[in-house]
Amino acid sequence: MNDAISATGLVKRFGRTRALDGLNLAVAAGEVHGFLGPNGAGKTTTIRVLLGLLRADAGQVRVLGGDPWQDAVRLHHRLAYVPGEVNLWPNLSGGEAIDLFGDLRGGLDKTRRAELLERFQLDPTKRCRTYSKGNKQKVALIAAFASRVELFILDEPTSGLDPLMEAAFQQTVREVSADGATVLLSSHIFSEVEALCSKVSIIRDGVTVESGTLASLRHLTRTSVAVEAAGPISGLAGLPGVHDVVANGTQTRFDVDSRDLPGVLRHLAGFEVHALTSHPPTLEELFMRHYGVEASR
Amino acid sequence: MNAYAGTGRLIRLAARRDRVQLPIWIIGAAVLMAAGAAAVADEFPTEESRVTALRGAGGSPAVLLMRGAPVGTDLGAMLNFRNFASMLVLAALMSTFAVVRHTRRNEETGRAELIGAGSVGRHAGLTAALVLAFAANLLLGAALTGTLLAAGLPASGSLAFGAACAVTGMAFAGLAAVAAQLFQGARAANAFAATSVGVAYLLRGVGDALGERAADGIQVTSAWPTWLSPIGWGMEVRPFGAERWWALALPVALLAVCVYGAFVLVDRRDLGAGLIPDRPGPAAGSRALLSPLGLAWRLHRASIFGWVAGSVVFGVGIGSLGASVNDAMTENTGVNKLLNQLAGSGGADLVDVYFAAMMNVFGVLAAGFVVQALLRLHTEEAGGPAEAVLGTAVGRVRWALSHLACAAGGAAAMLALAGAGAGLADAAAGGDEGVATLTGAGLAQLPAALTVAGFVVLVFGGLPRLVVTLAWAALALSIACGLLGDVLGLPQAVRDLSPFSHVPSIPAVDLTPGPIAALTAVAAALAAAGLMLFRRRDLAP
Ligand SMILES: Nc1ncnc2c1ncn2[C@@H]1O[C@H](COP(=O)(O)OP(=O)(O)OP(=O)(O)O)[C@@H](O)[C@H]1O
Ligand SMILES: [Mg+2]
Numbered sequence: 061m062n063d064a065i066s067a068t069g070l071v072k073r074f075g076r077t078r079a080l081d082g083l084n085l086a087v088a089a090g091e092v093h094g095f096l097g098p099n100g101a102g103k104t105t106t107i108r109v110l111l112g113l114l115r116a117d118a119g120q121v122r123v124l125g126g127d128p129w130q131d132a133v134r135l136h137h138r139l140a141y142v143p144g145e146v147n148l149w150p151n152l153s154g155g156e157a158i159d160l161f162g163d164l165r166g167g168l169d170k171t172r173r174a175e176l177l178e179r180f181q182l183d184p185t186k187r188c189r190t191y192s193k194g195n196k197q198k199v200a201l202i203a204a205f206a207s208r209v210e211l212f213i214l215d216e217p218t219s220g221l222d223p224l225m226e227a228a229f230q231q232t233v234r235e236v237s238a239d240g241a242t243v244l245l246s247s248h249i250f251s252e253v254e255a256l257c258s259k260v261s262i263i264r265d266g267v268t269v270e271s272g273t274l275a276s277l278r279h280l281t282r283t284s285v286a287v288e289a290a291g292p293i294s295g296l297a298g299l300p301g302v303h304d305v306v307a308n309g310t311q312t313r314f315d316v317d318s319r320d321l322p323g324v325l326r327h328l329a330g331f332e333v334h335a336l337t338s339h340p341p342t343l344e345e346l347f348m349r350h351y352g353v354e355a356s357r
Numbered sequence: 358m359n360a361y362a363g364t365g366r367l368i369r370l371a372a373r374r375d376r377v378q379l380p381i382w383i384i385g386a387a388v389l390m391a392a393g394a395a396a397v398a399d400e401f402p403t404e405e406s407r408v409t410a411l412r413g414a415g416g417s418p419a420v421l422l423m424r425g426a427p428v429g430t431d432l433g434a435m436l437n438f439r440n441f442a443s444m445l446v447l448a449a450l451m452s453t454f455a456v457v458r459h460t461r462r463n464e465e466t467g468r469a470e471l472i473g474a475g476s477v478g479r480h481a482g483l484t485a486a487l488v489l490a491f492a493a494n495l496l497l498g499a500a501l502t503g504t505l506l507a508a509g510l511p512a513s514g515s516l517a518f519g520a521a522c523a524v525t526g527m528a529f530a531g532l533a534a535v536a537a538q539l540f541q542g543a544r545a546a547n548a549f550a551a552t553s554v555g556v557a558y559l560l561r562g563v564g565d566a567l568g569e570r571a572a573d574g575i576q577v578t579s580a581w582p583t584w585l586s587p588i589g590w591g592m593e594v595r596p597f598g599a600e601r602w603w604a605l606a607l608p609v610a611l612l613a614v615c616v617y618g619a620f621v622l623v624d625r626r627d628l629g630a631g632l633i634p635d636r637p638g639p640a641a642g643s644r645a646l647l648s649p650l651g652l653a654w655r656l657h658r659a660s661i662f663g664w665v666a667g668s669v670v671f672g673v674g675i676g677s678l679g680a681s682v683n684d685a686m687t688e689n690t691g692v693n694k695l696l697n698q699l700a701g702s703g704g705a706d707l708v709d710v711y712f713a714a715m716m717n718v719f720g721v722l723a724a725g726f727v728v729q730a731l732l733r734l735h736t737e738e739a740g741g742p743a744e745a746v747l748g749t750a751v752g753r754v755r756w757a758l759s760h761l762a763c764a765a766g767g768a769a770a771m772l773a774l775a776g777a778g779a780g781l782a783d784a785a786a787g788g789d790e791g792v793a794t795l796t797g798a799g800l801a802q803l804p805a806a807l808t809v810a811g812f813v814v815l816v817f818g819g820l821p822r823l824v825v826t827l828a829w830a831a832l833a834l835s836i837a838c839g840l841l842g843d844v845l846g847l848p849q850a851v852r853d854l855s856p857f858s859h860v861p862s863i864p865a866v867d868l869t870p871g872p873i874a875a876l877t878a879v880a881a882a883l884a885a886a887g888l889m890l891f892r893r894r895d896l897a898p
Contacts, residue, residue, distance in 0.1 A: 111748050136749055147744070147745070148742055150657065
């Protein structure tokens with residue numbers, strides 16, 4: 061098996077909270093894997109287990125073929141981690157912090173470092189205490205991406221970056237991915253995950269609820285359709301798989317389960333349709349559908 | 358928005374955060390006071406014994422430097438002589454740490470920004486910190502006065518004692534408030550405030566040592582340096598002597614000036630910034646930084662230099678007074694006894710006993726440094742950069758050992774250089790102790806400091822949430838049981854719990870390798886157990 065990360069049945073308790081409750085995660089070598097879930101779902105906890113910073117109470121974990129708890133130091137030579145909350149030493153300069161993390165990991169690529177400093181527009185002579193949240197994240201990102209490693213584990217790495225820097229981040233992830241590295245990206249930013257990730261895992265309350273390619277996840281859900289016709293379209297609501305019909309004169313909008321799309325199209329053929337747009341659900345809609353329902357329960 | 362909006366809320370928050378820490382300071386002070394009062398009553402029951410002791414002390418600048426100017430011969434005055442200066446220092450330290458904790462430290466951790474955004478005025482944080490410090494000092498003063506009254510001492514002296522401690526503590530709270538505005542970083546602010554406590558204590562000591570002796574051979578009128586020191590002002594209240602109530606006005610005046618200054622500074626600077634700005638740093642890390650040990654050295658070096666410099670200055674001062682100890686005290690049994698108790702040795706040469714006692718003090722200072730340095734492990738871990746460092750290819754043991762190495766190395770440098778400084782100054786003053794002997798005497802204290810270090814590593818590994826409290830408590834207990842065990846009249850079994858009870862009191866007694874080897878082994882075992890526990894536990898977020 062050539063999974064860069066595989067975790068099965070992970071359990072982690074903190075006192076009486078079960079932060080992880082049988083979580084599964086598989087990240088194949090070379091893929092960029094999105095890791096999603098609402099606040100407190102257990103993403104950071106999972107990542108800390110993958111790094112050997114926490115010991116799981118039960119379950120199996122393999123990272124790059126090794127046991128992260130036993131072989132932490134050996135494995136950490138081959139991976140780079142950007143924590144969700146970047147804490148630095150107030151008196152060190154940003155450049156010193158970058159070199160320190162890089163060196164402790166086993167060395168930095170100097171030209172890559174210079175290139176990334178330029179790309180992320182970071183002044184490395186400033187003391188870390190004067191950096192904003194976004195700039196602290198840049199320090200951690202540059203230190204990680206300037207290391208030539210096989211696996212990047214990123215915990216909400218862009219939560220403080222502005223849109224320009226977000227673009228720089230995406231470009232950098234594409235580059236390391238093209239070089240064959242594996243990326244695990246925990247994020248609350250759907251557009252980022254959609255743009256970068258070939259696969260996603262969605263977790264909730266410490267268990268994996270969905271995992272697969274974005275396309276396969278979309279397949280499980282509904283497509284939104286908007287129709288403009290000569291007159292009202294009747295009989296839609298009675299069709300199987302059709303939801304949330306909103307009719308407004310000649311305009312009609314509705315959602316349809318993907319597997320029931322052919323029947324709906326046959327039904328529409330009986331009307332004089334002027335325009336028809338449909339779009340697959342965005343990741344955000346997927347996510348909201350999952351958690352909106354849960355939240356309102 | 359009103360600049361003081363939300364102050365009440367912040368006071369409650371601060372009081373909640375300090376609900377364990379401040380009571381420990383206050384109750385600890387009261388307990389020490391009670392023990393001190395009992396010990397004085399026990400050891401110097403008669404006027405005659407006190408007169409003998411004080412007469413000798415008044416003739417020795419070294420003793421005056423450490424303790425203060427005697428104000429009379431009754432029980433209260435004796436207690437003043439033995440415990441007043443240290444109580445003032447305690448109040449000052451409690452206050453400075455509390456104020457920095459609730460101002461600068463808050464800003465650094467970003468807590469203040471959250472608070473600042475939540476409809477809280479810009480003066481609220483500082484006001485809350487000061488109010489908390491004042492309340493703590495009032496409680497401390499009341500607790501001390503109560504303890505003294507309960508020990509049967511006169512009311513006016515007890516009140517003056519408590520009031521002087523409270524007011525001195527408040528003055529230092531004011532100084533800390535200014536420091537917190539001036540310096541970027543809680544560490545720098547804490548270091549400045551704590552140094553000012555040390556300088557105040559030493560200035561007062563110099564003034565007392567140079568003081569003029571009254572005709573009765575007991576009371577001493579301090580020289581001018583005492584009047585430059587807030588701790589000196591507290592001492593000049595002279596509780597249980599002829600109380601000088603007006604001296605209380607001096608710390609109050611300093612407090613008023615400092616509070617005014619701190620608020621002016623708050624208005625003039627941005628949140629998170631200091632008035633003394635940062636220079637740009639290097640754009641790249643130098644080779645020396647790029648290893649766990651290099652990093653640890655970088656994080657500890659400023660504090661190591663400070664502690665070592667302080668120890669050397671103190672050592673030279675101690676050394677230069679050595680020869681005069683002889684002249685003043687050869688025939689005096691009271692001081693003789695006091696020093697013998699401190700040094701834990703009986704009947705050796707008086708100058709040797711004096712130096713042995715002072716080396717014990719250096720041992721305690723080194724242990725204090727070691728505790729402070731090792732607690733850095735905790736700050737790095739809890740909400741600090743340790744998570745990112747341990748996410749690189751640095752093992753936990755290696756990371757912790759780097760900090761331990763800096764702590765142990767710093768302590769060794771402090772002790773060796775303090776001893777060498779004392780030896781050189783002694784030689785310059787015509788003494789014959791020898792540089793090598795006193796350097797060795799200093800280093801002989803190292804195993805005791807390392808044992809405290811081992812304990813800190815053990816709790817860091819095993820009970821990380823309690824490490825701050827337990828580390829300081831262990832240090833306080835080691836001092837109380839070991840160094841002051843005799844003075845406080847504790848039974849031998851209790852005294853033996855402290856590593857300081859086991860170090861050989863060189864040069865008063867000969868070097869014995871047994872206890873040194875044993876203490877070193879205990880220190881190593883504690884540290885090894887701590888590292889093993891640390892390796893097996895979860896990293897705190
Ligand atoms: N050290 C800890 N002690 C106690 N509880 C913890 C600890 N760490 C995490 N938890 C709990 O475990 C659960 C999972 O937390 P985790 O930080 O993994 O969530 P997350 O998915 O990363 O959330 P977010 O999106 O907010 O970052 C939460 O309920 C959290 O309160
Ligand atoms: Mg998280």
